[in-house]
Amino acid sequence: MIPFEVTILGNSSAIPTSDRHPTSQVLNHRNSYFLIDCGECAQQQIRKSHLKFSRIKWVLISHLHGDHFFGLFGLISTFQLLGRKESLIIYAPPALEHILKTVFSAGGGNIDFEIDFRSIPEEGGEIFDSDFIKIKAMPLNHSTPCYGFHFQEKNLPRKIDKSKIEMEEVPIHALHKLKDGEDVQLEDGRFLKNSEWTLDPPKPRSYTFITDTRCISDLADEIKGTDMLYHEATFLHEDKKRAIATLHTTAKEAGAFAKKAEAKMLLIGHFSARYDDLKPLKKEAQTEFEESFIAKEGKCYKIKH
Amino acid sequence: MIPFEVTILGNSSAIPTSDRHPTSQVLNHRNSYFLIDCGECAQQQIRKSHLKFSRIKWVLISHLHGDHFFGLFGLISTFQLLGRKESLIIYAPPALEHILKTVFSAGGGNIDFEIDFRSIPEEGGEIFDSDFIKIKAMPLNHSTPCYGFHFQEKNLPRKIDKSKIEMEEVPIHALHKLKDGEDVQLEDGRFLKNSEWTLDPPKPRSYTFITDTRCISDLADEIKGTDMLYHEATFLHEDKKRAIATLHTTAKEAGAFAKKAEAKMLLIGHFSARYDDLKPLKKEAQTEFEESFIAKEGKCYKIKH
Numbered sequence: 206m207i208p209f210e211v212t213i214l215g216n217s218s219a220i221p222t223s224d225r226h227p228t229s230q231v232l233n234h235r236n237s238y239f240l241i242d243c244g245e246c247a248q249q250q251i252r253k254s255h256l257k258f259s260r261i262k263w264v265l266i267s268h269l270h271g272d273h274f275f276g277l278f279g280l281i282s283t284f285q286l287l288g289r290k291e292s293l294i295i296y297a298p299p300a301l302e303h304i305l306k307t308v309f310s311a312g313g314g315n316i317d318f319e320i321d322f323r324s325i326p327e328e329g330g331e332i333f334d335s336d337f338i339k340i341k342a343m344p345l346n347h348s349t350p351c352y353g354f355h356f357q358e359k360n361l362p363r364k365i366d367k368s369k370i371e372m373e374e375v376p377i378h379a380l381h382k383l384k385d386g387e388d389v390q391l392e393d394g395r396f397l398k399n400s401e402w403t404l405d406p407p408k409p410r411s412y413t414f415i416t417d418t419r420c421i422s423d424l425a426d427e428i429k430g431t432d433m434l435y436h437e438a439t440f441l442h443e444d445k446k447r448a449i450a451t452l453h454t455t456a457k458e459a460g461a462f463a464k465k466a467e468a469k470m471l472l473i474g475h476f477s478a479r480y481d482d483l484k485p486l487k488k489e490a491q492t493e494f495e496e497s498f499i500a501k502e503g504k505c506y507k508i509k510h
Numbered sequence: 511m512i513p514f515e516v517t518i519l520g521n522s523s524a525i526p527t528s529d530r531h532p533t534s535q536v537l538n539h540r541n542s543y544f545l546i547d548c549g550e551c552a553q554q555q556i557r558k559s560h561l562k563f564s565r566i567k568w569v570l571i572s573h574l575h576g577d578h579f580f581g582l583f584g585l586i587s588t589f590q591l592l593g594r595k596e597s598l599i600i601y602a603p604p605a606l607e608h609i610l611k612t613v614f615s616a617g618g619g620n621i622d623f624e625i626d627f628r629s630i631p632e633e634g635g636e637i638f639d640s641d642f643i644k645i646k647a648m649p650l651n652h653s654t655p656c657y658g659f660h661f662q663e664k665n666l667p668r669k670i671d672k673s674k675i676e677m678e679e680v681p682i683h684a685l686h687k688l689k690d691g692e693d694v695q696l697e698d699g700r701f702l703k704n705s706e707w708t709l710d711p712p713k714p715r716s717y718t719f720i721t722d723t724r725c726i727s728d729l730a731d732e733i734k735g736t737d738m739l740y741h742e743a744t745f746l747h748e749d750k751k752r753a754i755a756t757l758h759t760t761a762k763e764a765g766a767f768a769k770k771a772e773a774k775m776l777l778i779g780h781f782s783a784r785y786d787d788l789k790p791l792k793k794e795a796q797t798e799f800e801e802s803f804i805a806k807e808g809k810c811y812k813i814k815h
Contacts, residue, residue: 219587219588219591219593220588220591221553221554221557221584222557223554223558225555227584228783244551245551245553245554245581245583246550246551246554248550249526249531249550250524252527252528255529259619260715269616271583271584271587271613272584272587273585275580275583275587276550278550278576278580279526279550279577279580280725281530282576282577282580283525283526283541285524286524287525300616303612303616304612304613304616306540307608307609307612307613308576308609308612308613311574311605311608311609313608361770371563373642447643449703
């Protein structure tokens with residue numbers, strides 16, 4: 206199976222506790238990593254999770270509250286000390302570029318690899334498009350410009366049935382056509398019917414990351430049927446007033462949103478330091494959406510269709 | 511006994527390991543804290559050590575390599591979220607002021623308490639002088655301006671012998687004179703001999719923090735007889751070439767320096783991530799100076815004369 210999995214590095218909101226860290230997670234797609242948010246201590250959490258620093262190709266920062274990017278300085282320094290040569294591509298709200306330049310020009314030390322900074326447009330939209338995956342940034346409802354990210358795998362070509370190839374030789378150009386879903390008439394007279402020669406490719410999977418925000422019901426349509434949804438659930442519903450005042454979401458609201466979006470699975474996170482025990486948050490989300498789970502630090506969740 | 515003790519929050523050099531953090535320590539003097547350096551994760555280490563955030567009055571930053579100040583952003587954010595009102599006084603090389611302003615104006619969120627920034631003069635010298643303690647900044651030998659800090663308790667007034675006061679009434683102005691070491695002739699004819707009425711005050715203690723630097727032999731005279739010396743020992747002596755190239759100190763050199771300075775006790779720290787086992791570093795320092803110890807994270811060391 207093609208790797209597509211997320212490792213949670215931090216599930217705490219702005220004030221970390223002694224055993225919960227600010228937001229950060231590593232999304233592994235085909236053994237290349239998207240680092241989503243980078244709260245303080247992210248680099249140490251990466252190390253503890255035995256993830257390879259060299260596989261981090263892209264960083265996505267949802268917004269510029271410190272608990273979502275203060276770990277980036279240390280991570281970049283460590284990349285430098287480990288001898289990184291490859292560019293690091295960072296998607297973030299525009300103001301981060303000046304912050305990074307200031308920190309590293311004035312004090313943080315020289316950085317010898319390229320930091321390829323790409324501002325997320327104010328209105329969001331598609332920010333990444335490779336052969337295998339595309340990413341959409343979705344404006345959220347928070348006290349500073351903030352974006353959710355929706356990762357959608359692309360359709361793969363059809364798979365040649367290996368058992369057929371072992372029986373008969375077929376020229377390469379014909380294989381390409383078969384992969385594209387076509388029937389093939391060969392010059393030697395053979396007719397290769399696509400349905401006999403190919404198998405369905407794996408179904409494209411999707412992952413959605415949404416924090417920090419008041420719950421936005423309308424977003425459910427944009428991510429309809431997502432295979433895994435990470436959504437913040439900073440508060441219990443009994444603290445809804447606080448959620449409204451600070452532009453955050455309750456566990457109950459996160460569950461209702463996952464249901465509306467017809468997600469396959471919900472991970473909740475960004476928990477307020479006021480809760481020592483996280484089980485009540487999970488239970489509350491489950492009253493709305495059964496497949497709700499606590500996003501546990503250090504745990505890797507496989508994204509399945 | 512008047513509290514004077516240091517808690518080690520991080521003993522790692524620039525690249526943290528999964529269980530060692532970058533440089534930071536809390537020096538508690540009379541229940542007010544000096545935070546010395548503030549590497550990433552310092553706030554979480556403070557929490558784990560059950561130290562009170564509200565007691566941190568002063569921050570001293572030795573130099574502007576990221577592993578010595580990248581934790582300051584998160585700590586300041588947490589102060590804000592905890593509702594701090596009191597000024598935070600920061601002593602650091604001048605460039606940090608602009609970095610802090612940039613990070614917090616552009617993205618980190620509003621800070622409602624005063625950050626009272628005080629540049630360490632290039633040539634070092636006395637940077638702090640209260641009723642109880644004074645601090646000297648000492649220029650070190652590193653790749654960016656870097657300072658060691660020497661904390662010297664002041665002489666306290668003589669202590670009135672309580673058993674005498676219980677026997678005889680004495681006017682307050684006479685007590686003040688006694689504390690200052692004077693004999694007192696009272697109007698009622700009594701003569702109070704200082705040596706009979708007072709006891710010696712506790713002896714002033716001192717603490718010295720030195721990292722990152724090639725070992726500077728001449729500094730030994732400046733801190734002669736220090737009660738506790740924290741000195742970096744980034745490398746084993748077999749890696750001396752690396753120590754010279756990166757302007758750091760070996761464990762053997764740190765031990766020899768402690769001996770020359772006639773320190774009472776040496777804590778070594780700032781260990782390279784290349785060493786899983788720290789015991790050889792301790793042993794090596796002890797070949798030069800017996801009272802050498804590993805500065806263990808989470809451990810509190812009392813400073814005694």
